[in-house]
Amino acid sequence: MTPAARLSAAIEVLDVYLSGTAAEKALTNWARRSRFAGSKDRAAVRDIVFECLRKRGTYARLGLTGRGLVLCYSTENAALVDDMTALFSGEGHAPAPLSEAEEAGLVQTRDTASDEMTYNMPDWLSGALKSSLGDEAVDVAQALTERAGVYLRVNSSKGSVEGAITSLAKDGVIAVAHDVSNLALHVVENPRKVSASEAYTSGLVELQDAASQALCAGLPAAKRMLDYCAGGGGKVLAYGDLNDAALFAHDANPQRLRDLTPRAKRAGVKVEILTTKGCRKAAPFDLVLCDVPCSGSGSWRRSPEGKWSLTQAALIDLMEVQQNILREAADLVCENGVLAYATCSLFRQENEDQIAQFCDDNPSWSCTFERRFSPLDGGDGFYIAYLTQK
């Protein structure tokens, strides 16, 4: 496909997304219909679509349509801006030439930028971000419009950081140490080659965000650790690499745990999977981690659609689930044990306010530690709090 044909494809996919289809589904349906598109074309169209979603507020200044978004994307992309006439020629599979109104709209200055254009999220969310982060909010919103980095965790039981960098380089993957966490690597070249590399298949490295790694590295040592919302198990595996603990994993949706067993095997870590009833039987644990479902706002660089699809009602529902999980998990912690609460959210409502609410409702518990990880440090945004019983 030519660069112009890729822009046309992105316009088509974005129009389908804007009519109410999830972006991933719109991309998959387009790829099925477009047998002529090779893997590089599919990746390129996906990149354009996701870039338009990350900057949807700014790029919608010509109107919220696939064409409007892709026109703004093209004029703000250094590699494309000098070729606008050739790209938007209307010839072959290229999008139609620019109209006079579009030409005029593209030169509109940013002096009149609305909050939605500045923060690239709906106003109710930029309001929540400002009240959560204060002066940092605008920089964090800006960071969320950038493409997320690819980070790896070196499995220290299998080798060193230097050994992992050398092994990855042999397979064409260039990675450098990242200072958010001792075992974190930032992939700077060929991230798409990671999954086939010897370092990955042998379990020397795992894919895990840098801040998520730092959060796991900071968790207190325990003899019995339960990851109560384990999902794919990234956090329990990271914890197991650094601590000599008996490891347990649970998730309300057992389907979410399906990758954990092969990942644990590759890493050489033993994790026992428990049902909800099994957790109660196996309790107490001296560390229970609740990496609760949340808005995902700290990872909106990876899933930018979330910024535009989250509703106030859905956020309120999530907050109720978060309190319920804290209540359930608190019963599983032994005396003097730690209940760790984590989100990949940037909002106070899901973080500090939830901890305050839990401590108000359960006065025997108090918060002994809190930390927020910002996307400005490179990794995703996260929040962690430790609770103990007085």
Ligand SMILES: C[S@@+](CC[C@H](N)C(=O)[O-])C[C@H]1O[C@@H](n2cnc3c(N)ncnc32)[C@H](O)[C@@H]1O
């Ligand atoms: C943020 S994800 C966890 C990600 C995971 N810890 C990781 O590092 O990959 C939240 C998980 O909580 C699970 N969940 C939702 N409600 C739950 C509940 N009431 N009890 C336990 N897990 C729940 C979801 O199925 C989801 O897998």
